[in-house]
Amino acid sequence: MKQNNKKISRISQAVTAILFCGFLAGFGLLHVLLPDRTFSPVENRTLAQLPEFSWSALTDGSYTAKLETYLEDQFPLRDGWMGLKNRYEYLLGKREFHGVYLCGDRLIHKIEDAGRAEQNITYLQKLTELTDIPVYLGLIPTAAEVYRDALPAGSENFDQAAYLEKVRESVPDAVWVDIAQALTEHRREQMFYRTDHHWTSQGAYYGYGALMGAMGEQPEPLGTPETVSDDFYGTLYSTSGVHWLEPDTIERYVSGEGVTVENTEKGETHGLYVDSFLGEKDKYASFLGGNTPLYIVRNRSATSSEKLLVVRDSYSDSMAPFLSRYFAEIHLIDLRYYRTSVAEYAQENGMDRIFVCYSVENFVKDLDAVFMGR
């Protein structure tokens, strides 16, 4: 018996040593043998490549630092390891992953006041002073507000409702578009993607509805959706590292027939949707075609002959299809890239209305809202 135990113990020692060395050396070897990747779709970033050796880089320590980053970025099964880490932390009770809350099957971005919340309000006031064209103000609360009760109890959360109220009171000369209320009323439907920070087409529809209501117009009915993608993993999926959720579906409600979209920077004209993005990581960019300084959306068979200027972030991309049914011409400018006075632009291009439409998340950190105040 004693002899037997000794033998078992000896085998155990050998197995332990082999597992330890085999695991470490094995993955080290795999690392060398497997080809390097240039881009990680899961993390949505380019990965570090093998650094070039030079004596100067070696002596100042930058070579070894880069080599370390390279070894981390190109580690075999990188995505799988990260998923395992987050699952294990989830089991230990963690609900916040790299600034994203996991709430059931939904990821919600944590919003923080990035220090521009107060100042940007003054630019809105200034805009209403600078122009005679009616200004509509529609700030979009994020999922952290609309699905507030899904957040982990007690977790930190910027009070968007209070902020919206403050904006509304501070800018009395603008027409308030109550998007928050519209989204909250319909919160049982899917207002936001579960793995992306944007609103869904449905959410965008109710945003459009709120604008129509504020203009005293009747919104058109939602209609029936066409599903164009059922494997959309959005930005929150990437930043959180929570990789076990089901993908989102992307739906379209407006066919876009007869509607043209001009991308002035690229000098291209295409339809409401750019389908090639559906095959890429950033599938949301299939609405209009992603971030660009200026889009002009034209619809000859629109209900009205009005021209609308949208001061926008990317949330407007999925709302534009609904707006195109009413407005003959919509100019969507993104102040991050199109750095010009909003009031002057609206004047020069004969706009009938100005619609400032930002998500709260972007608005409290947008550094270019200053162009609304010029």
Add this chain to the structure above:
Amino acid sequence: MIFSSLPFLFFYLMAVLAVYKLSPLKLRNLILLLVSLFFYGWGEPVYILIMLLSIAVDYVHGMLVERWREDDRKARRAVASSVFFNLAILVFFKYWDFLMGTINALTGLHLPVLGLPLPIGISFYTFQTMSYTIDVYRQDAPVQKNPITFGAYVTLFPQLIAGPIVRYKSVADQLENRREDLEKFVSGVRRFTVGAAKKVLLANAIGQLWDQSLAAENLTAAGAWLGLAAYAFQIYFDFSGYSDMAIGLGRMFGFEFLENFNYPYISKSVVEFWKRWHISLTTWFREYVYFPLGGSRVPKWKWIRNILIVWTLTGIWHGAGWNFLLWGLYYGAWMLAERLFLGKWLEKLPGAVRHVYTMVIVLIGWALFAVEDMGRLGAYFSSLFGGGGWFSPVDGYRLRTYLPTLVILAIGSTPLMGKLWDRLGEKARAVLQPLLVLGALILCTASLVDAGYNPFLYFRF
């Protein structure tokens, strides 16, 4: 390079083990020296020069002490010169800016502040090399005539950058002659893996809770105490995990280092805490400072002076900042109080009360230690005693999300798991050992691949 990193685990360690184990016994110290220099040079290649200089200077001093064995005055001078050299590089790299900044502030002078990066592990290896000449002088260990063997001692990568501080006499024999077999290797693997898990899976995780407390705009008392508890766990699991890894690596290469921690958080007095915390440092100060000053076998006022000297030094050893000095004196004061009168009172109290008493002192000590800016330290103390309110929903959220981790950490701070392991039958251990090692490795790898968050707390010391 740090142990808990992908390059170390998957490339450096495996390559070094292969080369080391395949080479003849005679060459093994040379190989250790070379790979240790590589290890040291990884982050700051230029500082290899300091290391080489250190080896050369201390080697020569050892030889001088030996040569002047018969002439005590000269031998003492050699020791003094060695100590001076080691302290000089330590002071230059670690305290220069702090000293100059202080002098400038006091006098209005503009003495130069250099802003040099601290050579990794300098606080550890200068203390080790000082121990060498002193041990040789005291004839606690023979002089090392082989510069390669001596170089291997100074640079030995397992304990090079964060301890334990290996006094020369405790490894002198092993440098020449050490047993290496499968059993020792595997006990090293086990110890290393335990240390890696403590550092990567536990210390890093709870460290985030401390960071949140420190960054909070309005910190309640509950949040502040929770933050301190998080820091206490973080620094213990980080540092003792590192020591475990060092001891484990040492065993893989045939060395047996002394223990550095012995469950400090089960202590029932401050004196006991310091017998269990960072043992290699307290032993060093005891042997090379406290005893030479006369220890406690001197008139009472001298003994009080000795204690205060040792604790002042212990404080500033941890960093060039007023808070570290304060932290050292804080412990010096508690040591004196316990030895003079408090200890007698404590003995009459139940164990649980003594434990709570010790933990409160230790936690407040960590606040002094961790918050280096004096203004923020004041604010933190105000929070601890309700200056920012007592409780907020955010505290509840943090407590809930970290509760399982905190429970694991609390259990891990006691000898319970070790006792359970010993209770298991030999068969159960034989089956569990490889599984646990592999499981821990897998989780650590996952954590390291994911982590931008992998700072080592004891790097700066």
